[in-house]
Amino acid sequence: MWKPVKKSLAVFLTVLLMFTAAGCGGRNENKPEAVTVAVAENQELETTLELSGVLVPVRTVDISSKASGKVVSLGFNVGSEVKAGDVLIQLDTDALNAQLAQAEAGLQSAEAAAESVRSQASLARINLDAAQKLFDRTKVLYQSGAVSQSQMDDVTDKLNIAQNQFENASGPAQDQAQAAISTARANIRNLQVQIDNTTIRSPLNGIVTVQSVNVGQSISPNVSVISIVDTSTLKLKTTISQDLLPLLSVGREMEITIDSYPDSKFKGNISSIGPIAVSTGEVFPLEISINNSGSLTAGLSARASLNTTVRGIMVPAAAVAQGGGESYVFVINENTAVKRVVKVGLKNDKTAQILKGVSAGERVAVTNVGSLSDNKTVTVN
Known part of the structure; x- marks a missing residue:
């Protein structure tokens, strides 16, 4: 007899707890969120512009023979440093x-x-x-x-x-x-x-990266058999958004950090800015030339930085949240938080530049941003 009673009592308590939780949840959902706000202002921002990319050789040459014949000697192997005029391949004469x-x-x-x-x-x-x-x-x-x-x-x-x-x-x-x-x-x-x-010489100073022939083999004209890269100057290849174009110009110096050598700093100069956006959208190709003392090799990942000042609509960095691949803020209209997708420009630890989505004079939530949702009722501290 006690078993059915206990079972019924357990079910009753479970249902009661569910309704209680639902009631509390509903009351919490409707409870205003306390936030601190800041006014979006048109002002200057001092920050560091950082661009990341990969170091590539300034020049790569694929060398072929003008004559056909059998290889009787090879002057260098893959990885060897060569000078302009060095004999790479000698054919039978x-x-x-x-x-x-x-x-x-x-x-x-x-x-x-x-x-x-x-x-x-x-x-x-x-x-x-x-x-x-x-x-x-x-x-x-x-x-x-x-x-x-x-x-x-x-x-x-x-x-x-x-x-x-x-x-x-x-x-x-x-x-x-x-x-x-x-x-x-x-x-x-x-x-x-x-x-x-029949004597194939190097046209430049560089490093042999490809060698597709061995002694005793015969080669034909106009078929690439050796590749040499010039690493005396390396290029950091990257892209920039159209909003950053006014901040950069050919010849401008940038500080380079190589990921493999974090304690070393290098100098580079912008050598080219592509006049046409790449196929992925509103970004433009950019190349930064770096004089190589010999310690750097092609293929290393690197970052270029530049201290700069921009002017525009600024909000506290804490006001900007990320989600769903978008950046957004909560604009406070009276006592309501309205979610607004924004386009963020440059930023530092304290301030973020808003390129699109917020106008000067609008108030944005700075605290409890992660707890807000669209049209959420708030109280402003």
């Missing part, structure tokens, strides 16, 4: 050296032929002078009747032959000989260029 020797022999032959043509031209000149003198003497005798017409015709023919021989030796023959020399020299220059192209 045996075949090209043989062709060069043959071309040089061809040049010697062409020069010898040209010398023979010049000698022939000199001899033709002598023969022409002799034929001209004979013609002149015979002509005088012919005019005086001392020689016959056939004799005169004979010396005239000899003069014409000598003239033709000289013109050929001093004109087309010499041009042909000179052309042969020019062709031989062009072949030599072409082979020398090909041989030069």
